[in-house]
Amino acid sequence: MRGEHLLKIGVSGIRGVVGEFLTPGLACAFGQAFGTYVGPGRVVIGRDTRASGEMLQHAVTCGLLASGCEVIDVGVLPTPTIQIYVQASGARGGLAVTASHNPPEYNALKLFNRRGLFINSYERSELIDLYHQREFRHATNDEIGQVRAEYRTPKRLHFERVLAHVDVARIRRRRFRVALDAVNGAASLMACGFLREELGCELEAIHVDPSRPFPRIAEPRPDTLGELAALVRSCGCEVGFAQDPDADRLAVVDETGRVLDNDDVLALVIEAVLERRPGDVVVNLTTSSAIDVIARRYGRRVWRTPVGEANVVEQMLATGAAVGGEGSNGGVIFPAVHACRDSFTAMAFLLDRMAATGEPISRLTGRLPRFWRRFGTVTFEHGRLGAMMQALEETFPDTETDRSDGLKLIFDGAWVHVRASNTEPLVRLAAEADSPERLETLYGKVAGLLERV
Amino acid sequence: MAARSLRISHVGLRGVVGAGLTANHVIEFACAFGTLLAPRQAVVIGRDPRASGVMLREGVIAGLLATGHDVVDLGVVSTPVIQHAIRRLGAGGGVSIGASHNSAEWNALKFFGPGGIYLSTAEAGELLDIYHLRKFDLVAHDRIGRLRTEADAIDHYVGELAEHFDFERLRRFRVVVDCSNGTSSLILRRLEARFGLDLILINERLEGVRFAHEPSTSREIVALQLAPLVKPLAADAGFLFDVDSDRVALATEEGEPVSEEMVLPLLADHVLPKGPGKLVITNISSTALLEEVADRHGGKVIRVPVGRQAAIDALTSYRPEQVALVGEGTGAVMMREFRFVYDGIAAMLALLTMMAERGRKLSEILADYPRYSMLKAQLPLVSARVPELLMELQRDYGDGAITRVDGLRVDWPGRWFHVRVSQTEPVIRVICEQRGEPPLQLFEDLVERVRRLD
Numbered sequence: 088m089r090g091e092h093l094l095k096i097g098v099s100g101i102r103g104v105v106g107e108f109l110t111p112g113l114a115c116a117f118g119q120a121f122g123t124y125v126g127p128g129r130v131v132i133g134r135d136t137r138a139s140g141e142m143l144q145h146a147v148t149c150g151l152l153a154s155g156c157e158v159i160d161v162g163v164l165p166t167p168t169i170q171i172y173v174q175a176s177g178a179r180g181g182l183a184v185t186a187s188h189n190p191p192e193y194n195a196l197k198l199f200n201r202r203g204l205f206i207n208s209y210e211r212s213e214l215i216d217l218y219h220q221r222e223f224r225h226a227t228n229d230e231i232g233q234v235r236a237e238y239r240t241p242k243r244l245h246f247e248r249v250l251a252h253v254d255v256a257r258i259r260r261r262r263f264r265v266a267l268d269a270v271n272g273a274a275s276l277m278a279c280g281f282l283r284e285e286l287g288c289e290l291e292a293i294h295v296d297p298s299r300p301f302p303r304i305a306e307p308r309p310d311t312l313g314e315l316a317a318l319v320r321s322c323g324c325e326v327g328f329a330q331d332p333d334a335d336r337l338a339v340v341d342e343t344g345r346v347l348d349n350d351d352v353l354a355l356v357i358e359a360v361l362e363r364r365p366g367d368v369v370v371n372l373t374t375s376s377a378i379d380v381i382a383r384r385y386g387r388r389v390w391r392t393p394v395g396e397a398n399v400v401e402q403m404l405a406t407g408a409a410v411g412g413e414g415s416n417g418g419v420i421f422p423a424v425h426a427c428r429d430s431f432t433a434m435a436f437l438l439d440r441m442a443a444t445g446e447p448i449s450r451l452t453g454r455l456p457r458f459w460r461r462f463g464t465v466t467f468e469h470g471r472l473g474a475m476m477q478a479l480e481e482t483f484p485d486t487e488t489d490r491s492d493g494l495k496l497i498f499d500g501a502w503v504h505v506r507a508s509n510t511e512p513l514v515r516l517a518a519e520a521d522s523p524e525r526l527e528t529l530y531g532k533v534a535g536l537l538e539r540v
Numbered sequence: 541m542a543a544r545s546l547r548i549s550h551v552g553l554r555g556v557v558g559a560g561l562t563a564n565h566v567i568e569f570a571c572a573f574g575t576l577l578a579p580r581q582a583v584v585i586g587r588d589p590r591a592s593g594v595m596l597r598e599g600v601i602a603g604l605l606a607t608g609h610d611v612v613d614l615g616v617v618s619t620p621v622i623q624h625a626i627r628r629l630g631a632g633g634g635v636s637i638g639a640s641h642n643s644a645e646w647n648a649l650k651f652f653g654p655g656g657i658y659l660s661t662a663e664a665g666e667l668l669d670i671y672h673l674r675k676f677d678l679v680a681h682d683r684i685g686r687l688r689t690e691a692d693a694i695d696h697y698v699g700e701l702a703e704h705f706d707f708e709r710l711r712r713f714r715v716v717v718d719c720s721n722g723t724s725s726l727i728l729r730r731l732e733a734r735f736g737l738d739l740i741l742i743n744e745r746l747e748g749v750r751f752a753h754e755p756s757t758s759r760e761i762v763a764l765q766l767a768p769l770v771k772p773l774a775a776d777a778g779f780l781f782d783v784d785s786d787r788v789a790l791a792t793e794e795g796e797p798v799s800e801e802m803v804l805p806l807l808a809d810h811v812l813p814k815g816p817g818k819l820v821i822t823n824i825s826s827t828a829l830l831e832e833v834a835d836r837h838g839g840k841v842i843r844v845p846v847g848r849q850a851a852i853d854a855l856t857s858y859r860p861e862q863v864a865l866v867g868e869g870t871g872a873v874m875m876r877e878f879r880f881v882y883d884g885i886a887a888m889l890a891l892l893t894m895m896a897e898r899g900r901k902l903s904e905i906l907a908d909y910p911r912y913s914m915l916k917a918q919l920p921l922v923s924a925r926v927p928e929l930l931m932e933l934q935r936d937y938g939d940g941a942i943t944r945v946d947g948l949r950v951d952w953p954g955r956w957f958h959v960r961v962s963q964t965e966p967v968i969r970v971i972c973e974q975r976g977e978p979p980l981q982l983f984e985d986l987v988e989r990v991r992r993l994d
Contacts, residue, residue: 104681105680105681105684106678106679106680106681107678110571110606110676110678111567111570111571111599111602111603111605111606111678112564112567112568112571114602115563115564115567115599115602116563116564118563119563119564137681138681138682138684139681139684141605141684141686141687142601142602142605142606142684142685143602145598145599145601145602145605145687146567146598146599146602146603146606148598149563149566149567149595149596149598149599149602150563152563152594152595152598153558153562153563153595191681191682192680192681192682194681223562225557225558225559225562226557226558226595227556227557227558227559227592227645228557228558228590228591228592228644228645228646228647228748228749229591229644229645229749229750230558231557231591231592231594231595232594233594234594234598300682
């Protein structure tokens, strides 16, 4: 691996391999830059269960205090829970010490504004400038604030907000048999309490010990959820849920033990939301056309944005959308709870939908508009990207295109989306079509073209 | 030149928070200390009540965890309690967060090795080298340390005090204590509850920002609030501690503030007859009464340069049983029974024991010593001309015995002076002492010569 990927300080914040690369000094300086940026006042900080989280939280807290902020320590919590609490507590901002689904040796800081939203790209570049210029506020002894622990309220608040939007009594009556794999992450204890106590499920839980390391690859994908799938089958569960270490993402296993496609999970939740309330839908360019079909059934509009949670959230807030997300990464965003990806909201809506219809999750999935998808990557040399995009557009003249994030070619019943990775010299290729044959033809043509350029 | 706001030296890291001492210094110093210590050893930390202590604590914890050490946080406790806990827990070392006798806007980190002992000059030098090189042993994510807190460290410490002092005997004394808003109150309230000592505390509240007075253990500060209370309250003595209670000062039952220089001779008089140690280690700025007291008991005074580091290094060059006492003229004293830790509370209890054993009032005990008069001044520093000044003084006062280990000290029978550059402030200190009346003319002459440097 090339050394520069071991530490990245940029517009997405600060992320790296803890030890020689992501050091306590860097985290402290970043904390002080953030505290300087939001100004003296309360700042909320929490973390996921990574072994380095405690150390980094103390380093960031040191920097926040040095800048004159008062610090609210919420301990080990899911990222969405922290975001909700930032907004509800009237803090100036917040941080989550988490590298989300990245491997355990990584850690990172997620940064939130006073509304508990990811700080936007303009704010991020101002913060990065502050960090680089080392223009920190240095509080004197009489300006230094305290650290206050707040371990209970955030969880309660999150549950209350989610449960207000589903029929809790109906779900409880069903006494669903549910399997859970929390990857020993930040939601380990909270998800057990949510499913068992709040929603009355009979729970079969694995990897819910926050003091232990991640037992599997942290990203919840079909190839990493074998244990959960086996558990669903052996215990006869009606559904299985898997979270990532900071519990913003959710993956779902149906009652047959099949891991659902993330786009299908998003489609199911969007369908469940639109069933209950009006409003538009926002998804990124790479998300399945199934969403358009579903929204059309409810007479709702779909807005498409560049890839990235912040882009989707910004568009949702601007349009007052009811629901949104990104199919590829298992993130469901429901602003009535909070404009962030939230696995708890997704679990609640899926169980609510199962309770309302009385149908198993496999049948609900089977009734979704059927599309076939394929994803891949193609490496390129620096400087060749533009030529690749031009060749692609010329190959498909008179086709509807969207250039807001790379190039998306939109056909009737199919599309291709090609975009460069932010971190590595490769292009990500996604294609979808209404038949497997059409998908293979389209994908093969585009991939071949990109490799030849 | 503005007053120095940051000082990085063998004694550790010290500065005015915000203006000089920043979060970055704290993190990097903690990483350096974590790198210096044997790998994977636990480290005990504690702090005084200064508001900035919380910020420093966070940085110290982060740096130690990142270098692979488990951290035991004792919270707000005195430095001697930290040193006691390091030994009790078999920890690899410790960090005391607190600026002791400095005013509230200062803070500092002091470092201890295994057993709670002070770092030697060689170790402190290595720590500085690591800090300056910034080559820290930051461990991989799965070897990062864990933090735990311990709430009963003071009780364990008080338990050890009980092994050395006969509290039954000390209960007869009524004592007024000025806690200087520092950590001594936490210990004293436990002594009161557990052993029924008759203590009246003032400035007891732990204070982060506004201390009731400068937390220095000088005669002037004793005179400020403590001394006037002793007689009206019918107390047998008054004691004053600095913020981290490693230093002590006192007032008599008559309400007379006692010079901070007297703590060491009093304790020497108390412990030398008990043996086995016959050596008293002190610096070359403290009172010559000490030699006179030591002579009475067949003891010997070893004088070293000013600053704790010199005393600590001197201490390690003797067997523990050879040494009776180590101390400064500031009221900071280490006793053998307490494994040579600067401990104001232990010093107070030893002085009360002395009063009990002798069955005499504090003022009566003090009246037994011949009078020594000391004059002190501090003048602005012009570093470049200091060597010239010292040469000139040595030439003009060449009829005395010359000591050049730290600035210049000249001794005549019953009289001496010491001129040196402070390690903590940008000043030159002038100290004269004479048995009997104050050496006014000598003092004025020295002050004039130093002032002419400008």
